[in-house]
Amino acid sequence: MKPIDLFMQFFRREGWIYAIGLTMLMAIDVAFLFVPQFIGNAIDTLSNNKEGLVTYIYYFILLFIIITILKVISRRTLLGSIRRMEYLFREILCSKALQVKTTYYEANGPGKVMALMTNDVTSLRVALGLGVMIVVDIIFYSVVGSIILIQKINTVLAFKIMTPVFLIIVTIFVLGRKLRIKQRSAQATYSDLTEFGQELFQGMDVIRAFNRESIISNSFEKINKLNYKKNMDVALLDAILTPLTRIAPFICISISIFICGHLAVEGKMTIGEFVTINSFIMLIVGPLIGFGGLISIVQKGLASLDRIMDFLHLPTETIDDTDEVLPLEDIHIRYLDFNYENSKGHALSQVTTTIPKGSFIGLVGKPGSGKSTLFKLLIGLQECPEQSIYFGNQDLAAVSLSKLRNSIAYVPTQSYLLSTTIADNIKFGKNLPMHETVEVAAQKADLYRDLGDLLNDDLHELAEEGHDLSGGQKQRINMARGFYKNAPYLLLDDCFSALDAVTVTTILNTLHNVKEQTILCISQRLEVVEKADKILVFDEGRIVEEGTHKELLANNGLYRTLYEAQKGEAHYEEA
Ligand SMILES: Nc1ncnc2c1ncn2[C@@H]1O[C@H](COP(=O)(O)OP(=O)(O)OP(=O)(O)O)[C@@H](O)[C@H]1O
Known part of the structure; x- marks a missing residue:
């Protein structure tokens, strides 16, 4: 996508409203171009016994009524449509x-x-709203005004008066380029600041519990300082640009008063003409006062546009709108090697196994041994190498992401809850024919034990991120979401960790009776997978053992070591 394509999306929808606003703005500027001549003519009536002066006063009143009405309409339409652009661009980015x-x-x-979505889109709005208003003023007042001025006095005189403006415009352009570079860098540090802020507020409980306020505050100070420094660089250039544009008009008017004043004294110009020419110069140089601001607004807008375009060019997942689902089949994993883009070592090495359809499979192993990575590949969150994982005869790498994700229900370790009702959290959007009812899903996740009233209350919305629930309650609502989907394959990523033994047993008893679903369950707690049809034991990215609980205990391998370590802990806790 090119920048023009992005803007065309806005202009196609709102272009005509924007055009009305722009046309009104131009009409106002044209109307203003008559003002200096009117003033001059009105002043010249003074030397003719004020004949016609009252008529000029009526003209003025009429002109300013028209201008005020046009101004209201133009601001409403132009700035209003630009708000739509802001809205649209945020939608595109989201x-x-x-x-x-x-x-x-x-x-x-x-x-x-x-x-x-916040800072950069706002910069674009300002550039296309305020920025365009300044540009139109510059074109009509400064360019058209200059042409009229040249016709009124001679070209050489006009150039003499306007020379300082040309010099200052060139300087402004040079500084403007620098400003854009500085602005881009400042906006990047703003991203870091946002990111840090988000981490800070997410981890507020942990920060307080560990008394880390001062350390976090020091880290924040570093990022904040950098952001401040970069913005000061921008402010310095802004500070040079603005006075430069303010000086130019005064120099021009001084030159004009000097030259035209002499002509008026010598009788080569009437007082009315003298006032007209100076009013024109005020009109011409007026928008140039805003020129420095315009450069700054445009450069900020361009820097934001660069960043937005970079983001819009990132590769995306191809998602179609299919409701297709993979059939329930054996999953075959064949010599699967996988490493993350940003890391050198293999996260998974030569993983080979078969997962029979309808089975309950446990995945256990040391931390960082590759269990969650296998889930990420199965659900297409990481790109799976070709010919490594098959659903029946179907290579996972050749299955569309939508179909794959329709076929898999995933319950992650970290609960994810929206501030809406529990039922809406369970349903979570799309409704496919295979889905369970909310009640069945809630039953399976043992929600009625303590959350039945809240679940039945259609008006009760959860607090943000489910802050008003316990860890176990959050995990069970997340599980209910997975059960509600009723997909052929269910992936449970260590989601029993916050549950008590009774709840775990209740939920597992239900899951062990399911035959029309393949269930893969990662768990650090081995009692969760004890009754699994098969347990895969991971170590350093490999499956080092597989079998039932009994077989693995008999193997005297890693599983037994882990089991005895946990049993030891349990005895210790009981004692
Ligand atoms: N996004 C990532 N980028 C780079 N490396 C990663 C990423 N996610 C995981 N890893 C690495 O891949 C390896 C396997 O991680 P994975 O999360 O699959 O382990 P795990 O067995 O699920 O661990 P745990 O039981 O602690 O959750 C680890 O060495 C980990 O550091």
């Missing part, structure tokens, strides 16, 4: 953010996108 590969967020975090 839709892109939902399609960008998840690896982008692993590398960059969410701060940059948040800054794009």
Whole structure:
């Protein structure tokens, strides 16, 4: 996508309203171009016994009524349509953010996108609203006004008067380029600041519990200082640009008063003409006062446009709108090697196994041994190498992402809750024919034990991120969401960790009776997978053992070591 394509999306929808606003603005500027001549003519009536002066006063009143009405309409339409642009661009960015590969967020975090959707879109709005208003004023008052001025006095005289303006415009352009570079850099640090702010507020409880306020505050100070420094660089250039544009008009008017004053004294110009010419010069140089501001607004807008375009060019996932679902089949994993883009070592090495359809499979192992990575590949959050994972005969790498994700229900370790009702959190958007009812899903996740009243209350909305729930309650609502989807494959990523033994047993008893679903369950707690049809034991990215609980205990391998370590802990806790 090119910048023009982005803006065309706005102009196609709102272009005509924007055009009305722009036309009104031009009409106002044209009307203002008559003002200096009117003033001059009105003053010349004074030397003719004020004949016609009253008529000029009526003209003035009429002109300013028309200008005021046009101004109201132009501001409403132009600035109003620009607000629509802001709205539209945020929609485009949000839709892109939902399609960008998840690896982008692993590398960059969410701060940059948040800054794009707030700060950068606002800079573009200001550039296209206020910036365009200044440009129109410059074109009509300064350019057209200059042409009229040249006709009224001679070209050489006009150039003499306007020379300082040309010199200052060139300087402003040179400084403007520098400003854009500085602005881009300042906006990047703003992203870091947003990101840090987000981390800070998410981890507020942990920060307080560990008394880390001063350390966090020092880290924040560093980022804040950098942001301040970069913005000061921008402010310095802004500070030079603005006075430069203010000086130019005064020099021009001084030159004009000097030259035209002499002509008036020598009788080569009437007082009315003298006033007309000086009023024109005021009109011409007036918008130039805003020229420095314009350069700054435009450069900020361009820097934001660069950043937005960079983001819009990122590769995306191809998501179609299919409701297709993979059939329930055995999953075959064949010599699967995988490493993350930003790391050298293999996260998974030569992983080979078969997962029979309808089975309950446990995945256990040391931390960082590759269990969650396998889930990320299965659900397409990371790109799976070709010919490594098959659903029946179907290579996962050849399955469309939508179909794959329709076929898999995923319950992550970290609960994700929206501030809406529990039922809406369970349903979570799209409704496919295979879905369970909310009641069945809630039953399976044992929600009625303590959340039945809240679940039945259609008006009760959860606090942000479910802050008004316990860790276990959040986990069970997340599980209910996975059960509600009723997909052929269910992935449970260590989501029993916050549950008590009774709840775990209740939920597992239900899951072990399910035969029309393949369930893969990662758990650090081995009692969760004890009754699994098969347990895969991971170590350093490899499956080092597989079998039932009994077989693995008999193996005397890593599983037994882990099991005895946990049993030891349990005895210790009981004692
Ligand atoms: N986004 C990532 N980028 C780079 N490396 C990663 C990323 N995610 C995980 N890893 C690395 O891949 C390896 C496997 O991680 P994974 O999360 O799959 O382990 P795990 O067995 O699920 O661990 P745990 O039980 O602690 O959750 C680890 O060495 C980890 O550091």
